[in-house]
Amino acid sequence: MRIQKLMLAVLATAIVLSTSAFAATSSGTLTVTGTVESSISLTIESAGGTTSGTGTAAATSALGSISKYGSAPTGFTLARGASNWTLSSTVGVKVDKANLTSTDYTLTAQLGSAPASGVTWKLNGSTLSDSAATTLTSTGTYGSTGSYSWDIVVADSAAAAAIDNAIDFTATSN
């Protein structure tokens, strides 16, 4: 009996040794580190006129040739007053947040340059200037596109000339 038990023990040991060589072996570690920063992003989702770049932070809108007694550009309505005329549309702005506990944001707008003489730019009924930002909302909802009325008021006395300008939007988390 003793001899038989010894034979079984030796055979079992040999089998264990012969199979252990095919087991996977640990061969190194790749450590990944970094720092996640809070951020917010603003995109122009829509605007009157012929647009390009919507859905990004830099969009353009081309109104083409505009006049008091002509047709309104696409996406605009035209209203004629006694001494001026107004093109009206909307601008859609969305602000997203990531890794941030803020619940809402403040959105402002400012003209990129002084408007042409006799031309007034308005957002949400407020006149825009190039010298100071105008607050559009202080309770903006993240992830939702805010729609802001956009008016370009042209005096009848304004010269026939280009009215090119830029509207700079700034979102700040509250």
Add this chain to the structure above:
Amino acid sequence: MLLLFAFSGALAQNRHRATENDYSVAVTFNEGRGFSTPDGDASLDIGEVSQAASVPGGRGGLSKPSYTILRQFRVQITRRGGGRGQVSLSAYLQRECLNCKLRLDGIELSSAPRVILADVPLNAITNHRLEIEISKQAPPGALDAAIEWEVSGK
């Protein structure tokens, strides 16, 4: 007497087979702050990351619930002491990332080993992709994970 010879014969065969930690996995990064050491350990620091930086200008990616940081790297598996042969490479998370998911060549990593290379010759250099997916709901702060390599001889 016969049994003793058989036992010692089996031991002799084992001396020619791979022993624990016989392989080395060298990792080389294409960009970013990474380095590897001769003993097979490597480190990658992806620095400060944010959704705004990972999706510059918007381009439709901001509405997704997460964003992904991508890093390319190369792997070379060698046997200590040299030699040729075929091996397989697996990977698993030794330390999980609390607020992110890691994928190697599209394979999501977990604490269970996943095969990354089923059959590759020793000394060959292979190209790989590491994706670090970060949830927008995750709080800001340190990101820390560890991937363990496992090499098996064929």
